[in-house]
Amino acid sequence: MSTIYVANHITLDGVMQSPGRPDEDTRDGFSLGGWATAGSNDEVTAALGRRATDAGGMRLLLGHRSYDEMLSHWNTVGGPFKDGLNGAQKFVVSRSASTTLPWPNSTLVSGGAPAIADLRAQDGPDLCVMGSGVLIRTLLEHRLVDELLLFIHPLVLGAGRRLFPDAGAATEWELVSSSAASTGVLIGHYRPAPPR
Numbered sequence: 001m002s003t004i005y006v007a008n009h010i011t012l013d014g015v016m017q018s019p020g021r022p023d024e025d026t027r028d029g030f031s032l033g034g035w036a037t038a039g040s041n042d043e044v045t046a047a048l049g050r051r052a053t054d055a056g057g058m059r060l061l062l063g064h065r066s067y068d069e070m071l072s073h074w075n076t077v078g079g080p081f082k083d084g085l086n087g088a089q090k091f092v093v094s095r096s097a098s099t100t101l102p103w104p105n106s107t108l109v110s111g112g113a114p115a116i117a118d119l120r121a122q123d124g125p126d127l128c129v130m131g132s133g134v135l136i137r138t139l140l141e142h143r144l145v146d147e148l149l150l151f152i153h154p155l156v157l158g159a160g161r162r163l164f165p166d167a168g169a170a171t172e173w174e175l176v177s178s179s180a181a182s183t184g185v186l187i188g189h190y191r192p193a194p195p196r
Contacts, residue, residue, distance in 0.1 A: 002119070003126040004061060005147035006136055007048055008163065009036040012152065015160035016133055024069065025161075032157050039153045043181040051128070051149055051189075058084065059125045061109075061116070064094040066131035071103040091119060091127065093135050113142040120144060133161050140168060145192070148173065152186040 009019040018025040018033030025033065062070070067090065074082045090106045092099070097110040109115050116139065120127065129136060129145075139145045150163075172193040179187045 001121055002059075002124050003146040004116075004120055004129065004139060004144055005051065005126055005149055006129045006139075006145055006163075007051065007149040007151075008130060008136075009040070009151045009153060010163050011035065011155045011157050011160075013156045013158065014162035014164055015157045016131075016163045017160040021073075024073075027161070030160050032160060035155060035157060036151070036153055039155075039181070039183040039185040040151070041181055041183050041185075043179075044151050044183075044185055044187065047151070047179070047187045048149065058088045059127050060085075060088050060090045061119070061127040061129050061132075061135070062090060062092050063132035063135035064092055064099055065134075067092045067101070067103070067106070070131060075103065089125075093132075093138075113138055113144065116144055117142070133163070136163065137165055137168070140164070140171070143192075147176075148188070148190040150186075150188045150190070152188060154184040154186075 008016050010016045017027070017030050019036030020034065022031075022033040071085055074085050086104050088105060090103070091109050092101055092106055093109045093116065095110065097108070099108055099110070101108055109119060129139070136145070173190040174193040176189040176191055178189065181187060
């Protein structure tokens with residue numbers, strides 16, 4: 001069985017939209033993109049790298065929109081993440097069984113939460129979710145998130161799409177480990193708390 005873990009940058013008020021670039025995700029008129037770049041450094045990158053190494057390698061579980069945006073960006077501009085993203089096994093969740101996946105090592109997952117649960121039940125390296133806010137909400141609703149690795153930036157934006165929905169079910173998480181990057185970013189690793 002694989003673990004599904006979410007690895008995302010968020011603000012103190014829970015915003016996860018468009019952390020990397022101003023034009024990354026402008027849905028709903030969001031104009032504050034690129035907010036995570038100032039706080040990201042080698043310490044933050046290393047934390048994600050350690051988690052991927054612990055998982056036995058990087059397998060990505062992505063929503064279709066995040067897949068398209070992330071892979072097209074890094075394959076256009078090149079840079080440090082291009083080869084890693086192209087080489088990683090990618091499972092892309094889409095409502096449409098006819099979705100095309102142009103990037104290498106990509107497998108379509110259609111069928112909603114039951115199909116994701118079947119994927120999770122298979123043996124293999126853990127599955128990392130990055131970006132993919134709509135997918136994360138589905139995973140949370142169906143209790144398919146096994147871990148959160150959050151890079152919490154000391155910033156309040158007051159607008160933007162957030163990690164947790166306003167009307168979501170109450171859940172309790174336990175802190176597994178935490179550290180602070182020299183930029184002030186808190187790196188928190190959480191697992192669902194056992195029932196009381």
